[in-house]
Amino acid sequence: MVIEIMEIHELIEGVRRNNRSIIGQAISLVESQAEKHRTLAGQLLQEILPHSGNSLRIGISGMPGAGKSTLIDTLGSYIIEQGHKLAVLAIDPSSGFSGGSILGDKTRMEKLSRSEHSFIRPSPAGGTLGGVARKTREAMLILEAAGYDFIIVETVGVGQSEYTVRSMVDFFMLLQIPGSGDELQGIKRGIMEITDLVLINKADGERKGLAEKTRQDFAMAVHYLQPASAGWSTKAATCSALTGEGIPAIYEMLNNFREQVTASGFFEERRRLQRKDWLHNLLESELLLRFYRNELIAGKLAQFEQAVCEGQMEVSEAAESLLRDFLKS
């Protein structure tokens, strides 16, 4: 990916003026792994920091087929109609393997992509989940500085990705389909405990009754769990992203959520903790990255691995020697 380097003040001004092409470049800059982009990215983020933070960050997860794209298209368009600016970012845990993005296609969200008040960012291809997630957090800061007051972070419900998303959003929504309550056993309890809203999508036509029954099942289930957000009891609701039924109620719920958890002080408290966790995660992953990327280490590590595998060298001896070299280099 070629990043057109411009002056830092041009970038910042462009972001603040909501120039979508420049916003895209700013995000590419923070996503870049190249050494030469690092300093500039750091400067950019530090400069926009005072203008960031003013959005409701919403995580949306659900298995393939739950209708995430259509929901984001319909809900997002409704939010824009209410006078907001909305951005969509995707975290795709599979992109590292497939070498491309299965999520980030703008054509999936047709209505939304036609609006001048939306910004849709395809998920970065390649990279580890941790890496992608880190950049997603930084992309949110840029989008907030650009005036987006609703940011949706979308993920497929695979592996650890829901927890990663939860760790960077204010509100976490789990999308389900009618009938999925029957398999409530199979839905990880852990996921329910990080969820603010279980939303049964596709509550239209013949599926309306089943959707309502599924909603009741989930409402019962969440009743017995710790809520994910202090001052907010986890909800279960139905909607149809296809017909738009139930969508206004979700918008209202998001506003109620923001009001209630802001009043209780939990909104800001969670964000403080998220920033602290983010610092620790970043420190740890960067430290390991630099270790493994160190040229001196890379060569020696292969040798030592061999010696350890063959039983010629004791593991703690090998580790000690490598660490000594790294910290001296």
Add this chain to the structure above:
Amino acid sequence: MVIEIMEIHELIEGVRRNNRSIIGQAISLVESQAEKHRTLAGQLLQEILPHSGNSLRIGISGMPGAGKSTLIDTLGSYIIEQGHKLAVLAIDPSSGFSGGSILGDKTRMEKLSRSEHSFIRPSPAGGTLGGVARKTREAMLILEAAGYDFIIVETVGVGQSEYTVRSMVDFFMLLQIPGSGDELQGIKRGIMEITDLVLINKADGERKGLAEKTRQDFAMAVHYLQPASAGWSTKAATCSALTGEGIPAIYEMLNNFREQVTASGFFEERRRLQRKDWLHNLLESELLLRFYRNELIAGKLAQFEQAVCEGQMEVSEAAESLLRDFLKS
């Protein structure tokens, strides 16, 4: 804990002569966090390395009440009667919290603790699971050099401890009680996939029939899973640690296992991979430890955390600055 430092050659000779008091001190030495013990521990491990590796390492897990202690007592005593030397190590994930060991009491294994061919090591009090696990691996090397040809690593089935134990043993045994097959749904599929033998204990008296039914349930369940060890199909068996019924069959099974996976080459291949993983785990945990323990970092980190929490400093800027300081110091 006071470690009586003796000359390294005295320690090694004592270990090789199977002097249990010196073996205990050698393990304490590798468990020690003190800087002054590190070099000596490294030397000791490197010296005994050529004498290590000659045991069957067996992991045993099960919930409290499954009868682990009694089983280890009975099975261990039987193994010793067959002319072997047996050592027992415990990994207790709760010891870090309770401040003491719930597992490591020698009186739990009465028969075994009276034998001169056994060595029972209480789990180290305190420390993280990762830390304890690391020392457990190193303790195994010492015990092998001391001539123990069967080593049992025991853990309570909590959190990640089963996976930690699996990563350091040849054979992994999951202990169950009669009737537990009814809740097969509740037993994590992941655990079944790392298991070589599901052993239904307490198959005595009135529970014999239920135990057999439970065994069949588990036999069915494991039938559909990938085996944990190439060249060995996961087994389900019953026994009574109380009456001793079924114990000789387990001993025979352990020998069959060793023969089959040795013949297929998987035994040595797994150990090679375990040593490599161990090196990586150790490198990563030590690197992070040294970062957080660095005095320069500790002071600055608290300040930066504060600034990041308050939104005065951008997270990647803070991380970059801390890493620069650490790698220069």
